[in-house]
Amino acid sequence: MTKKATSTAPLLGARALNRATLARQLLLRRTPVAELPVNGAVEHLLGLQAQNVKPPYYALAARLEGFAPEQLSTLMAERAVVRIVTMRSTIHTHTAEDCLTLRPLVQPARERELQLFRKGLVGVGLDRLASLARELVEDEPRTLKQLREALLVEWPDADPFALGVAARCRLPLVQVTPRGLWGRSGQVALTTAEHWLGRPAAPAPAPETVVRRYLAAFGPASVKDMQTWAGLTRLREAFERLRPELVTFRDESGVELFDLPDAPRPDPETPAPPRLLPEFDNLLLSHADRSRVVPPDLKGRSWQGNQAYRTFLVDGFLAGIWKFDGPALVLEPFVRLTAEQRTDLVAEAERTLRTLPGEGEREGEGEGEGGGAYDIRFGTVAN
Structure with missing residues (x-):
């Protein structure tokens, strides 16, 4: 107890x-x-x-x-x-x-x-x-x-x-x-x-x-x-x-x-940048x-059965899932994001893909939403 x-x-x-x-x-x-x-x-x-x-x-x-x-x-x-x-x-x-x-x-x-x-x-x-x-x-x-x-x-x-x-x-x-x-x-x-x-x-x-x-x-x-x-x-x-x-x-x-005693405990209003996390990340x-x-109203949204989704954080909290759909990296938010949050999230997705090449890359002249060499787009998640 x-x-x-x-x-x-x-x-x-x-x-x-x-x-x-x-x-x-x-x-x-x-x-x-x-x-x-x-x-x-x-x-x-x-x-x-x-x-x-x-x-x-x-x-x-x-x-x-x-x-x-x-x-x-x-x-x-x-x-x-x-x-x-x-x-x-x-x-x-x-x-x-x-x-x-x-x-x-x-x-x-x-x-x-x-x-x-x-x-x-x-x-x-x-x-x-x-x-x-x-x-x-x-x-x-x-x-x-x-x-x-x-x-x-x-x-x-x-x-x-x-x-x-x-x-x-x-x-x-x-x-x-x-x-x-x-x-x-x-x-x-x-x-x-x-x-x-x-x-x-x-x-x-x-x-x-x-x-x-x-x-x-x-x-x-x-x-x-x-x-x-x-x-x-x-x-x-x-x-x-x-x-x-x-x-x-x-x-x-x-x-x-x-x-x-000496561990970091930052001010609660410290900015938290968006992050893309893998399935089963120990943070969650x-x-x-x-x-x-995980906000209480999103409890259980990062799982289906015994399989975890890849997730992303916005303002430090679970805000959606991400996946690869062919050559595209698709961000599926659980909540409405501001234009600034969407821009920052795309930039973080591009950075992740540059760091870990091989998935999500696509050949050709087209560009994703963030203007980079990857096809990154937003999808929707059913309630």
Whole structure:
């Protein structure tokens, strides 16, 4: 249950929380890569959602000045960053160091997830499965289909899907390159993080260490917010141990929020430029109460079923979705935009496409609404 703050704690309204979170997320202004290299940004942000290949590239294009996709792709090819299932049982792009520590941190959640598939694992010894799966993927990277087929030889009566889930939950399986590289293609092939990185996993960090990092990237935040981000429970004790070194606030619902004393909390009226975000961006997924970014009347508008849309922000808040329609990048606002907001949004879309060439480019003499070399247009979204 979310703890209510005392009435004397300073109030942070939705705009104040929005600007603070955008500042932590590097979305109020792009940070030059000379100040914060790509691997440092991935570390600061505690990883980037990577359910698909391109979202980490779009996430960094929205946050870093001077970012080029080859910078992240090179780090991945050099095994300095990897793709692995961590928070909320979703794929993230992490630094190698975070891969080896954050995965052990969330392992209890992976064990709980495994219980959902126990009916398909009757008679399967999970320790034996983990040992056999490790041997298989460390001998050579395997697709999930190949791994399932090999495990079925040992347990022919088990559910194949459950066997694959069990391997993923029990082992820190990373997706090997060329999967994830910019401009390359490759099916998902898996090996263990330890084998891919050539070093053993580290012990899970103390919860207090991760609380500080979470607040630096997503704060101010409640205990429930962090539990939502991590997919973990029972983090209240870690926050309480840190209480003497943290500051506290309350939101408009009276929920207690924790923060680092020196973390940025900009004026609520600080201008927030438009930003194009990828599907599943952690900005929209890492709080129990998402109203700091998603206006209440737009709740649920960035999803259809279990699939997230690519979104854009105007004045710091969710304002619409964007997509590619053939050679065009289409911006579909949820709200009426001013002429200035439309102009700024087109300029941001053009900048995104220049940073990440290959999608949305079109040949010929025509120009988009912003006068650039891309076809950028506005569409409509049904209510």
